[in-house]
Amino acid sequence: MKAKIIETDTAFPETIIFKVKSEKKLKFLPGQFASIKALSKNRAYSICSNPEDNFLEFCIKGTGEISRHLTNLKVGDEIELEGPYGNFIFKNSKKKNIIFVSTGSGIAPIKSLINQAIKDKSKKILLYFGVKKRENLYYEEHFKSLEKENKNFRFIPVFSREGKKRHVLDVIKEDIKDFNDIESYICGVPIMVKEVKEFFLEKGINESDILTEQY
Numbered sequence: 001m002k003a004k005i006i007e008t009d010t011a012f013p014e015t016i017i018f019k020v021k022s023e024k025k026l027k028f029l030p031g032q033f034a035s036i037k038a039l040s041k042n043r044a045y046s047i048c049s050n051p052e053d054n055f056l057e058f059c060i061k062g063t064g065e066i067s068r069h070l071t072n073l074k075v076g077d078e079i080e081l082e083g084p085y086g087n088f089i090f091k092n093s094k095k096k097n098i099i100f101v102s103t104g105s106g107i108a109p110i111k112s113l114i115n116q117a118i119k120d121k122s123k124k125i126l127l128y129f130g131v132k133k134r135e136n137l138y139y140e141e142h143f144k145s146l147e148k149e150n151k152n153f154r155f156i157p158v159f160s161r162e163g164k165k166r167h168v169l170d171v172i173k174e175d176i177k178d179f180n181d182i183e184s185y186i187c188g189v190p191i192m193v194k195e196v197k198e199f200f201l202e203k204g205i206n207e208s209d210i211l212t213e214q215y
């Protein structure tokens, strides 16, 4: 279906965050993605917004021909999208602790998932968000204000190319000592997803409690 761009944010290097209004409201679950058609090709993009919003939001990093084309779109331009697709969705399990881990534009589905998870105040929620530098830290204000409003949520940004130059897994290893009663959602580059998942499995988290999506 067709969707019109109603807002863009190009404050981050090589990236566009845009909101679109579609012909019909797309019913989706947090964590799912849409297939966006551009230059006659389809690419998957996770939905950052929430099902109750009257727009869809995407966060797209220009890494190739199609994604770069999308980063140049302007308010009023139309895109073609289909969906929703994907099983990277909230399990609604009884686990007390939820660890979200993401790198770069992998924050897209995680943002929507956290919005759903945070409604249950009995859960302790951690977000480890790895980017190169602070200038790449999407949604910093959003997650900081979520942290202020929700005592059960902690936001841990991790920078790989400035300050202590660490990766998300380094910080997770330092921070977390008790691996009981945990479920985890990991999204980002394949090497990070693989290493964090392997570490969690070593620590005894059940494979069925570790959901992953890689770009």
Ligand SMILES: Cc1cc2nc3c(=O)[nH]c(=O)nc-3n(C[C@H](O)[C@H](O)[C@H](O)COP(=O)(O)OP(=O)(O)OC[C@H]3O[C@@H](n4cnc5c(N)ncnc54)[C@H](O)[C@@H]3O)c2cc1C
Pocket (backbone or CB within 6 Å): 033, 042, 043, 044, 045, 046, 047, 059, 060, 061, 062, 063, 064, 065, 066, 067, 068, 086, 105, 106, 108, 109, 213, 214, 215
């Ligand atoms: C579930 C999912 C969700 C994603 N969400 C996001 C997101 O929120 N933000 C974001 O920036 N990126 C996201 N991506 C990555 C995105 O789909 C593109 O792969 C990325 O933007 C690069 O596309 P490109 O064509 O510009 O780059 P290119 O380097 O030109 O393409 C990447 C390579 O993968 C191939 N390829 C990529 N997608 C497809 C496809 N659908 N069918 C066939 N071949 C393909 C291309 O042929 C090429 O070889 C997601 C990927 C997946 C699988």
